[in-house]
Every structure is written in C-alpha cells, then in structure tokens.
Amino acid sequence: MTTNSPDLSTAIRAALGELRAAAAALNRQPVERFNACLRTLADLTEANTATLLDANAEDLARMDPADPKYDRLELTPLRLRAIAEDLRRVAELPSPLGRELENRALGNGLRLRRLSVPIGVVGVVFESRPNVTFDVFALNLKAGNATVLKGSRDAAASNLAIKKLIDAALITTGLPAACYLAPAERSALAPILQAVGLVDVIIPRGSQGLIDFVRDNASVPVIETGAGICHTYVDATAHLDWARNIITNAKSRRVSVCNALDCLLLHRRQLPHLPGLLTELGEKHRCEVYADPAAYAALEGYYPADLLHAATADSFGTEFLSMRLAIKTVDDLAEATEHIGRYGSRHSEAIVSDDPASVERFLREVDAAVVYANTSTAFTDGGQFELGAEIGISTQKLHARGPMGLDALTSYKWLVEGEGQVRE
Secondary structure, three states, X not given: OOOOOHHHHHHHHHHHHHHHHHHHHHOOOOHHHHHHHHHHHHHHHHXXXXXXXXXXXXXXXXOOOOOOHHHHHOOOHHHHHHHHHHHHHHHHOOOOOOOEEEEEEOOOOOEEEEEEEEOOEEEEEEOOOHXXXXXXXXXXXXXXXXXXXXXXXHHHHHHHHHHHHHHHHHHHOOOOOOEEEOOOOHHHHHHHHOOOOOOOEEEEEOOHHHHHHHHHHOOOOEOOEOOOOEEEEEOOOOOHHHHHHHHHXXXXXXXXXXXXXXXXXXXXXXXXXXXXXXXXXXXXXXOEEEEOHHHHHHHOOOOOHHHEXXXXXXXXXXXXXXXXXXXXXXXXXXXXXXXXXXXXXXXXXXXXXXXXXXXXXXXHXXXXXXXXXOOOHHHOOOOOOOOOOOOOEEOOOOOOOEXXXXXXXXXXXXXXXXXXXXOO
C-alpha cells in the first residue's frame, strides 16, 4: 500500500464526508430530477465536444499509440455522440428505486414489505477509459447513488473536463454535489479503499493487477469486475461458417475490451479446417497467433509466417488486449472445460457446436458470469443485454454477476408495519 500524506488523506476523507451527505440528500429527490440531469449532461456533452476532445488530446499525447490502452483512452466525435445517446437512454429506463420486491402478511399480523433502495456511495476505480466516467455517473445517479470516481493519470485531463460537465448538470437541475473525482495520483487511492462508513462499495475496472490491488488493500467491500480471459471452444460438430465468423468477431471487433477472445480451443478433428477459420484474422487483421504444436503444424504454410508463433506456457491464461490469440488443441469437450477452469477468469466463455448435448453440457458446467452457445463473447455488455449502460462486468458471485446495470446498483430494505404487536 502506498504511503499517503496526512494532508491528502484528510482532504479526501473530508470530500467523502460531504459526498455521504449528498447521497442522503439524493434520497429525498424525485426520480424525474435524475432523468433531467442525465438529459442535461447529454446536451452539454454534445455542446462541448471540442473542449472534451482537446482535453482528451492532451492525454493521448502522453501515450504511445501502439499501447493497447490507447484505443480505450481515445474519444472521438462519434464516440461522444454515442455517449450522449447512452445518457438519454439511461434517463428513459424505468427507475430501479422503490420497487416492491416482496409483500406479505406474517402469522402474527405484521405486514412485511421489501423495497429496492440505493446502495448509497459507490466508488469506481478505473484506468484509461474516460467513457467510464459518464457511464458510472449516469447509472449511479439513476439508482440514487452518489459517485466516487478514481481514474488514472492517463485520463486525468479528460476526466477533469467531463467532471466539469457533470457538476454543471447537477447544479442546473437542482441536485446536490453527488459526484467526487479523486486526485489522479496513485496515492489518492488508499484513503478511498479504507473509507469505511463513507463509501459503501468499491468497483475496480481495469487490468488484473488493478483489480488484485484493490481487492487486497480495501477495507470497503469490493465487487470485482473487468479482467476477461475469454475462450471460444470449436467442437467436433461445429458449423464452420458460424465458427469462422464468431472467432473473427470475438477477436477483432475491439481488441482492447474485456470480452475480446484470448484463446481458441479447437477440437482435434477440426485441425484441417483451422487455416480457413483464421483466414480473415491473418489477412485482414494481422493477428499474431500463439499455437500449440498441433495447431502450429496445421497453420504452417497457410498462415502468415511472421504472425505465427509457437505457444509457450505464458500464452494461456493471458488477457492480451491486443491483436494476439492463443490456440490450444483439445481431444474433447471435457478437456476444453478443464482448460477454461484452469486458465479462465470467469468472465465470458463460448462453445460453437451443432451437438445439443455438448452445448447443454458446456452451458451447465462452465463456471463464468456469461456462457455462450454459437455466438460471440463480444455480446457481454450492458447495452447489448438491453440493460442501458453498464458499470462493469462482475466476475464474482456475490451481489451481482455479469453485466451490472441499474438493478445491480441497488440494495433493499425491509419495512415492517404492525398494530401494536410485541414479541414474546
């Protein structure tokens, strides 16, 4: 854990104390005011595109374009328009608050109800993705939560520019200052992770190293998200056109995201078809392949020689976040699921098969937040699941799992009403 200056820790705790008060004030606001704030933020985002791009350019200038995080960091006019539309979509979603989850009478005459309520103060620690700043704030506000944002130095200028628009939207719609952007330096993280009583939960989004650090050093409860070591298993009976399209999409749609394909598991009977499955990845996308001996032999002479490498032990269990792919040949479904159990991160796993029994077994036995049959892991996304935006992909099993939309940002409380009953 990094040693922090007393002044920095004191300042952060003071800011978190104010945020806790803002969270309480949010609980007294009508939901329509949250929606108005999000629509206002969408309008401000479009009106201030040039300012946001200038700030983002300042961040991009400090990063090597070859860095896999560059694509995550970059904002464009098209991406900002999409962000604005996402904000408006979140505003139109049904509110998750005040929903009656249970209503029943007990034998003693007490009336018992269970209602959805905000979590309170939700902190998100993330790396080079300024779009996360928008998503996190929007979902938290819609769920009635105050937000702690702890971004990285890579996106410092972008996050500051976005935070100014968030503050303006809150003020314009008469809401409390329910969003705190922590200093970008690493030393600002510890006071947040240890803010018991001020922060209700921390959600890390980023590399496995970041997630491990937050989990190992937090006193506040943590929901782990983000790290995706994703596999696609092509079974002996796979529809080859489906397999080719699924592999290509899962690997190449956007290589720097957590649902991108990292390891292709190939049934041994499909080795003669392997070059055809990877044609587009090699010729169009220039994907580097790290193949086990059987797959290497099948590809040699067919796949671009400068892109074909022999797999090592480190090739498996790696989240590449770039145009690289490992290939492992397996004898059967059992070996495929065993490999996934050993090397996967419990994020997203897929099978391509025409055998209903194999599909059913894979769906049942693979332990992951999202398990697919005959489609791409690229669909692991709150928007694709029609949840609106998402705050992250939870890879754990408590409270939330998979894409975390609005419902995952609420808790519940029990309301008990009586007519003078006392317990004997």
